[in-house]
Amino acid sequence: MGDDKGELKTELRTLRKSEWGTWYATLVRAFGGVPEAAEELELYESLTEADRSLGVWEGDGCVGTAGAFSFRMTVPGGAEVPVAGVTMVCVAATHRRRGVLTSMMRRQLDDVRSLGEPLAVLTASEPAIYGRFGYGAATFQVNAEIDTDRVRLSVPDGTDDVRLRYAAPGDVLDVCEAVYARLVPGRPGMLARRPGWERHGLLDPESGRGGASPLQCVVARRGGEVTGYARFQVRPGWSSEGPAGTVVLRDLAGTDPVTEAALWRFLFGIDLTSTLSVRGRPVDEAWQYQVSDLRRCGPVLRDALYVRLVDVGAALAARTYQAPVDVVFDVEDAFCPWNAGRWRLSGDAKGASCERTSDAADLALSVRELGAAYLGGVSLTSLGSAGRVRQVRPGALAEASVGFGSDVAPWLPHGF
Structure with a gap:
């Protein structure tokens, strides 16, 4: 890549591990330039698959990035199919409209095909970009701001049999991951966790809390077995009428309907809070049919996973x-x-x-x-x-x- 105007030529190639810092800094700058916490940088560097990561270089500078994670994703019928999880895509603002993105997408899909992966998937910061490369919006999610002062939850019989206890998120990571693994075959679009990805759910940099507490966790047990968990934060707040804190849900999973109901009921009832903030939940999740007033939950539908058939x-x-x-x-x-x-x-x-x-x-x-x-x-x-x-x-x-x-x-x- 290059031109005849005396500018440096650009080179598209696979990432060298020693270049990760420069490569990732290009990505951070493209997404606004706000520095990430050390724990985030350490995790993403450990998860990056260098042999699946591409960079466009101009001299010693990086002007474009694109990566892929080697995932297995559930498809209808329950099979786990190998997919390329396309990620960390950016082009420096100084190098737009020069074919940088197209060259990376071309090389990446050729590589995915050569690896025998029939699908590529991504989440899109700008959805309009990826349609021209064959990606279609395949899953959606629900965000909500639930007024827990006014909205009541009606739970199914058996919910009272579920017992909840607080636990340090890291101490119960293994049992929570076991719950998650049981759920993967039952819902299309879910990703089987590869080693290292279990740490993603524990990321909790202070800079990202927005005034909320450190990450908290409750574990659900039913019949002596761990059947679910919820990870969340609490953002204290007060109004002239009294306490007005917000529960920020990070993750919730249950292996049966009553466990899920018990976890949602717990989140609705945390003392000194009046709002439950929910992001990225399934569009068919049961709580939407258990609430007394869906309108006061403010549900919003949003696109999530984009799928591209490579084969x-x-x-x-x-x-x-x-x-x-x-x-x-x-x-x-x-x-x-x-x-x-x-x-x-x-x-x-x-x-x-x-x-x-x-x-x-x-x-x-x-x-x-x-x-x-x-x-x-x-x-x-x-x-x-x-x-x-x-x-x-x-x-x-x-x-x-x-x-x-x-x-x-x-x-x-x-x-x-």
Whole structure:
């Protein structure tokens, strides 16, 4: 990369471990330049996979970054599929509109394909950027500010059988991770934790608390077994009418409905607080149907995980389908042309196959729409109504849409 105006040439290459500090500083500057705490820097350096991290260099300076984590993600049917977790992407403000980002996305997807990973996923700071590279919004999440002074929670029978106790978050990390691992197969979009990632949930730099307490944790037990946990902070506050503190929920998991209900009831009832601040929760979570007044919870829907099919055949064959499907897709994919063309998907709840075909197409769409629908949280019918999927064979859209659905909403439990 370079030009004929006497400027330094740029070089795109894999990150050397000795360059991590310069590389990461480029990323921090691109996201506003606020320094991160030492514990954050240490964790992200330890998690960075140098052989999967790209930098664009101009002399000794870094002007572009892009990385990937080697994850396994649950897909409909419960299988854990290898995915590239695209992360740490930036271009220096001085080098925009020079093809830096496109060159990194090109190299990265070629590398993902060579590793045999059928999917790439990311969370987007600017969603408009990634559609042109084939990523579609596949999961959503709920944020809420719950008025716990006025909103009551109705819990199912058996909730009183759950016992809660405080514990230091680090002391109970292993049992909390065991709870999380039990949940991974049951919800599309969840990530199986690789070694080191368990520390992500314990990050608690004082600079990031915004006046709240250090991280707290309660563990739930039912029948002598740990069945759930909640991690949270409390931000004290007072008004002319009395205490007005806020509980800031960081993470909550339960292996059964009554454990979840017990944890939510606890959070609603913490002394001297009147608000429960919730971020990034599943769109189908039960508390939304247990509250007395959803309007006073202020739920807000937000996009979360973006999915990109790197190998259409392998990706569609890796998941199952809740109703039988036999459909030929005519796929458009200008950025990864090896995916373009017609594919016959045949599958049901037991398994699937997806192969190249010369048969006539039933549905025509881009790889971006396949990514959006892949985890079952976005219906092909809705995409068709938006003009993003074209039905060639009458009835094919409804048939495929039912098959692609999921009884459980897909959910990304944490960022990366």
